[in-house]
Amino acid sequence: MTIISINNLFKTYKDSEIEVHAVNGIDLSIDEGEFTAIVGPSGSGKTTLLNMLGGLDQPSSGTIRIDQTELAQLKSSQLIDFRMKNIGFVFQSYNLIPVLTAKENVEFVMHLQGRPKKEREERTMQLLEAVGLKGRENSRPAKLSGGQQQRVAVARALASKPRFVLADEPTANLDSKSTENLLNIMEELNRQEKITFIFSTHDQRVVNKAHRVITLEDGKIINDNRKNS
Amino acid sequence: MSTNLKIAWRNLWRNKRRTLITVASIFFGVLLSAYMTSMQEGSYEKMVDMVVKYYSGSMQVHHENYWESKSINDTFEDNDSLRQKILAHNEVDFLIPRLESFALASSRELTKGVLVLGIEPEPENRLTSLKSNVRSGTYLDEKDQGLLIGEGLANYLRLGVNDTLVLISQGYHGISAAGKYPIRGIIKHASPELNKMIVYMTLPVCQDFFSAPNRLSSLVVNIKDNDLLQRSLKKLRADLTSPYSIMSWQEMSPEMVQQIESDRAGGIIMKAVLYIVIGFGILGTIMMMIAERRREFGVMVAIGMQRYKLATILFYETVFIGMIGALSGLLVSIPLLSFQAQNPIPLTGQAAQLMEDYGFEPYMFFSLAPSVFWHQALTVFLITLLIAFYPIFSANRMKLINALHA
Numbered sequence: 001m002t003i004i005s006i007n008n009l010f011k012t013y014k015d016s017e018i019e020v021h022a023v024n025g026i027d028l029s030i031d032e033g034e035f036t037a038i039v040g041p042s043g044s045g046k047t048t049l050l051n052m053l054g055g056l057d058q059p060s061s062g063t064i065r066i067d068q069t070e071l072a073q074l075k076s077s078q079l080i081d082f083r084m085k086n087i088g089f090v091f092q093s094y095n096l097i098p099v100l101t102a103k104e105n106v107e108f109v110m111h112l113q114g115r116p117k118k119e120r121e122e123r124t125m126q127l128l129e130a131v132g133l134k135g136r137e138n139s140r141p142a143k144l145s146g147g148q149q150q151r152v153a154v155a156r157a158l159a160s161k162p163r164f165v166l167a168d169e170p171t172a173n174l175d176s177k178s179t180e181n182l183l184n185i186m187e188e189l190n191r192q193e194k195i196t197f198i199f200s201t202h203d204q205r206v207v208n209k210a211h212r213v214i215t216l217e218d219g220k221i222i223n224d225n226r227k228n229s
Numbered sequence: 230m231s232t233n234l235k236i237a238w239r240n241l242w243r244n245k246r247r248t249l250i251t252v253a254s255i256f257f258g259v260l261l262s263a264y265m266t267s268m269q270e271g272s273y274e275k276m277v278d279m280v281v282k283y284y285s286g287s288m289q290v291h292h293e294n295y296w297e298s299k300s301i302n303d304t305f306e307d308n309d310s311l312r313q314k315i316l317a318h319n320e321v322d323f324l325i326p327r328l329e330s331f332a333l334a335s336s337r338e339l340t341k342g343v344l345v346l347g348i349e350p351e352p353e354n355r356l357t358s359l360k361s362n363v364r365s366g367t368y369l370d371e372k373d374q375g376l377l378i379g380e381g382l383a384n385y386l387r388l389g390v391n392d393t394l395v396l397i398s399q400g401y402h403g404i405s406a407a408g409k410y411p412i413r414g415i416i417k418h419a420s421p422e423l424n425k426m427i428v429y430m431t432l433p434v435c436q437d438f439f440s441a442p443n444r445l446s447s448l449v450v451n452i453k454d455n456d457l458l459q460r461s462l463k464k465l466r467a468d469l470t471s472p473y474s475i476m477s478w479q480e481m482s483p484e485m486v487q488q489i490e491s492d493r494a495g496g497i498i499m500k501a502v503l504y505i506v507i508g509f510g511i512l513g514t515i516m517m518m519i520a521e522r523r524r525e526f527g528v529m530v531a532i533g534m535q536r537y538k539l540a541t542i543l544f545y546e547t548v549f550i551g552m553i554g555a556l557s558g559l560l561v562s563i564p565l566l567s568f569q570a571q572n573p574i575p576l577t578g579q580a581a582q583l584m585e586d587y588g589f590e591p592y593m594f595f596s597l598a599p600s601v602f603w604h605q606a607l608t609v610f611l612i613t614l615l616i617a618f619y620p621i622f623s624a625n626r627m628k629l630i631n632a633l634h635a
Contacts, residue, residue: 056531057630077535084533091633095528099239104232111232112533160533 003163003196004030004053009062011048011219022048023059024219030164033194035187037201037210045219046200047168053198054087054166055079066163084112088157088195090167094149096141102128102152103137109160127155131185147178154186164196171203183209233538237545240518248550251514255554256561258507259605262500263562264569266604269496270596271570273489276589277478280485283357283419285478286325286449287458288465290315293474295446296481301330301401304444305472314468315450320461325352325449328435332398332406334378334428336386343382343428345396347435356451359416359429366390366414373431375413381425383415390415394428401441408438421585450475500608508612515547515616519623526624527632536624543620551613555606563602569595 011023023045030036038046051057052064055071064071066086074082083089096105103124110120128137131151141149150170157165167186171179187209190197199206207213215223241248281287290311294303307326315321328347333340350369354360360368364380376394378386388394393409400406410430418424436442452461462477469475479486519526526539574593576584581591 051630051633054531056633080530080533080535083531089528089531091528095524097236097525097529099236099243104235108232109532112538156532 001032002029003032003067004028004198005065006053007063007065009049009052009064010060011045011052011057012060021219023052026062026219026221028214028221028224030196030198032163032196033190034212035190035197035210036212036214037199037207038214038216039201039207040216042202044216046216048219049216050166050168050198050200054089055083084109084160086163088160088162088165090150090153090157090165090170092169092172094141094146094153094173096149096152096156098141101138101140102133102144102148102155105141105152106155106159109156113160123159124155127158128152130189131155132181145178147174147181150174150178150182151185154182154189158189158193158195162195164198167197167199169201169203170199171201171206176205179203179205233542234545237542237549240522240542240546241549244518247514247517251510251550252554252557254507254510255551255609256558258503259555259558259609260562260565262503262608263558263566263601263605265496265499267562267566267569267595267597267601268593269492270598270601271573271594272589273493274596274598275592275594276485276489279420279589280482281455281478284423285481286356287452287455288450288462288475288477289481290448290450290469290473290475291446293472296474296476301328301399301439301441301444301446304328304401304441304446307443307445307448311448311473315448315465318461318464318468320452320454320457320464322451322453323352323355325349325356325451326432326445327353327447327449328432328439328441328444329446330398330439332396332428334382334386335395335397336388336392339386341382341385341426343378343396343426344423345398345428345430345435345438347430347432347438349432353429356449362416362418363414364417366412369413369429369431371431372433373413374434375411375430377414377416377429378412379424379427380415380417381421382427383412385425388412396428396438398439400439401444404440406439410434419590421590504608504612507609508616511547511550511613512616512619514550515543515619518546519543519620523627523632523635526627527629527635530627530629531633536627540621540624543624544617547613547617547620548610551609555609558609559602559606562605566595566597566601570597 006026006028009023009026010021013020013022026049038049040046048057052059055074059072069082071079097108100108106124106127107120110123125134125137128134131154133148133151133155136144136148141152144152171182174182183206186197189195199210201207211227213225214221292303292305312324315324326349330345332343332345334343350371350373354368363377369375369377378388378394383389386394390412392412394412395409396407398406418427430438436444450465452458458477462475465475529539530536573595576591576593584591
């Protein structure tokens with residue numbers, strides 16, 4: 001079942017008189033439960049595409065539909081609500097809220113969703129256990145290693161039970177062991193909970209784990225390779 | 230504690246030193262402002278006290294021409310129906326009859342112009358606590374034929390208790406007034422000016438001296454609640470028609486009211502400058518807090534926090550800073566000013582002389598009126614509210630994609 005459908009998507013930046021097409025006419029659809037990596041050299045448009053998929057940036061033209069919702073039709077506040085309910089984010093530099101503990105960071109989105117306290121606590125503990133951070137729930141981000149912080153970020157992204165997770169270079173700041181751990185956790189969650197993951201990455205280890213690899217160059221898809229899982 | 234409040238509170242202590250410096254600026258602002266206001270209001274209270282409590286009372290009934298002429302000829306006849314009419318008003322507490330005029334007072338070789346005040350000793354004492362001001366001798370009793378004179382006057386005329394004071398004046402309708410009276414007591418009047426010129430005698434003796442039997446120059450009206458002065462005045466004014474007129478202490482001492490108002494305006498300008506400095510201090514801190522956390526705000530909005538909720542957190546942070554500063558300022562200023570109110574600062578040298586020349590006691594008095602304190606808290610709160618618009622504006626205007634890349 002297709003959850004993301006992109007049609008003729010453009011993102012153009014004007015730098016003085018020169019127009020730069022960061023995304024240059026992309027058509028793409030992503031099915032539920034995919035574990036997809038978007039790869040390409042720097043400036044190929046990976047992050048721009050991911051930002052538009054997440055409703056963080058507006059396309060210059062073209063449409064993005066998530067299920068049956070066209071993102072461009074949503075008002076700013078509706079878009080925020082839509083993200084909260086449907087999309088999980090994992091950022092390159094973790095971006096946890098520094099004044100909240102690991103547990104509070106994971107609970108945060110559920111709190112925004114207005115979920116009951118008991119449900120929040122149960123799901124938080126379940127997710128922290130899944131990402132191997134049981135026992136560190138009361139630590140603030142500054143007390144956690146980069147790998148641990150990124151695992152909290154994954155748990156946070158999954159807390160709201162999103163339709164899909166967008167991860168922008170999630171392993172860029174991690175060592176090999178942490179990268180391996182994180183990828184195993186995400187792969188496990190993808191398999192068990194059927195959560196769709198979309199990565200933008202340079203990291204070959206991520207590419208090796210992905211079930212589908214989309215290669216971008218100059219804002220265009222030049223290769224879309226589905227592996228047999 | 231709600232999550233938003235928790236985040237706001239914890240954010241405050243991310244940079245403890247900066248928060249404490251901002252809080253300290255508010256603390257000292259509130260403290261200085263409260264101190265300055267207390268000192269100003271204390272002086273005004275003392276001035277008003279001197280006029281209202283020791284002399285004019287809240288209001289006075291006169292003959293309608295008296296205030297213009299100040300002549301003993303424009304006095305009125307004391308009568309029960311007038312008193313009952315005034316006392317019928319619930320807000321009126323009690324009345325004090327007076328006959329007041331001027332005379333020349335002489336001792337053996339010296340003469341001085343004096344203010345002669347005919348009083349009923351007990352009611353007068355109820356208003357002015359005159360009895361407690363007797364420094365030597367005794368207070369007057371109802372049938373006393375003697376006098377009380379101010380300490381300054383006694384010193385000038387070189388008279389003491391049981392000496393005789395000679396008074397010469399013009400009585401009612403030009404009748405000559407002359408008499409000699411024993412001095413029963415010497416008082417220290419709260420007003421240094423009056424201390425040098427006041428002579429008290431019982432009302433019948435005074436009426437006899439001025440040949441104005443049963444006549445009064447004023448009937449002091451004391452009300453139960455001075456805050457309701459204007460309302461009471463309006464009601465009484467509607468009731469008292471010609472030949473009477475009723476005046477509030479403000480109307481009887483307009484120059485003092487004006488002096489207080491202009492001085493108060495000067496104080497407001499000083500405090501405004503102080504609060505503008507504090508306001509920009511808070512604004513600077515809030516701007517830094519926002520600039521440092523742009524990416525964090527971007528992430529919060531990206532994962533689903535509505536902008537108004539983000540603005541609420543920033544609003545809480547601003548209010549917390551204001552509240553901590555204002556409350557700590559109040560907590561210190563209340564005991565400090567309570568101590569100062571009990572122990573006014575004595576003035577010395579030329580400053581003291583100047584105060585005495587203007588008829589005031591040479592002290593810096595302090596007020597403990599609640600407004601001295603809550604005005605500061607309210608001002609800080611309003612400044613904080615004003616500054617809180619900046620983060621609200623900033624959160625709504627934030628470009629998400631730029632914030633995420635900040």
